[in-house]
Amino acid sequence: DAGVIQSPRHEVTEMGQEVTLRCKPISGHDYLFWYRQTMMRGLELLIYFNNNVPIDDSGMPEDRFSAKMPNASFSTLKIQPSEPRDSAVYFCASRTGTSGNTYNEQFFGPGTRLTVL
Amino acid sequence: LAKTTQPISMDSYEGQEVNITCSHNNIATNDYITWYQQFPSQGPRFIIQGYKTKVTNEVASLFIPADRKSSTLSLPRVSLSDTAVYYCLVGDMEAGNMLTFGGGTRLMVKP
Numbered sequence A: 001d002a003g004v005i006q007s008p009r010h011e012v013t014e015m016g017q018e019v020t021l022r023c024k025p026i027s028g029h030d031y032l033f034w035y036r037q038t039m040m041r042g043l044e045l046l047i048y049f050n051n052n053v054p055i056d057d058s059g060m061p062e063d064r065f066s067a068k069m070p071n072a073s074f075s076t077l078k079i080q081p082s083e084p085r086d087s088a089v090y091f092c093a094s095r096t097g098t099s100g101n102t103y104n105e106q107f108f109g110p111g112t113r114l115t116v117l
Numbered sequence B: 001l002a003k004t005t006q007p008i009s010m011d012s013y014e015g016q017e018v019n020i021t022c023s024h025n026n027i028a029t030n031d032y033i034t035w036y037q038q039f040p041s042q043g044p045r046f047i048i049q050g051y052k053t054k055v056t057n058e059v060a061s062l063f064i065p066a067d068r069k070s071s072t073l074s075l076p077r078v079s080l081s082d083t084a085v086y087y088c089l090v091g092d093m094e095a096g097n098m099l100t101f102g103g104g105t106r107l108m109v110k111p
Helices: none
Strands: A005-007 A010-013 A019-024 A031-038 A042-050 A053-056 A065-071 A074-079 A088-095 A112-116 B009-013 B018-023 B031-038 B045-050 B053-056 B061-064 B070-075 B084-092 B105-110
Touching: A005 A088, A010 A019, A019 A088, A019 A112, A031 A074, A042 A065, A042 A074, A053 A065, A074 A088, B009 B018, B018 B084, B018 B105, B031 B061, B045 B053, B045 B061, B045 B070, B070 B084
Parallel strands: A010 A112, B009 B105
Antiparallel strands: A005 A019, A019 A074, A031 A042, A031 A088, A042 A053, A065 A074, A088 A112, B018 B070, B031 B045, B031 B084, B053 B061, B061 B070, B084 B105
């Protein structure tokens, strides 16, 4: 299993440009999560999906951010327009569904380092 | 979600046992305690989880006292490769989706 796959690994863009981050979760996982990590704010949950449906997007910072999951094997996080304060590492994670007393750990991807100039 | 408090950083030497303590005074009855590890330039990785008493796996041990208001992650005989940030998380397993990562403990293992 290749694990959670994210692309691109690094993205440098200019303020005002649209940025699209991509994630392929582990096959068979029902949940997908998008996180953002910065030195100032640490690791923050932005949004998560269950069976391709967005469940909680309360962590999305503002309307410039949007996330979609068109199918079980693909999700995107889009920032439009991007701003320098969006510079961060964005992680995607996935896990299986909750099953009784068994904790289902989240498996994180390698992250996308975004720099907005 | 219960708030957690853990030391910002710790130093150790190779071969030593490292104990990282996390305080979670407001832990709820249904909450579990979970630890994640994050290496530089990587995403966090699950280490261990427990509810009470002691849990041990091939990587670490987790000690939880009876009142569950704190927990201690124990790493036996650390090596340089254990240098990482360690996060303590507390939450309901059913609501385990909402992982809230605090600042974590930055462990530096020296030769």
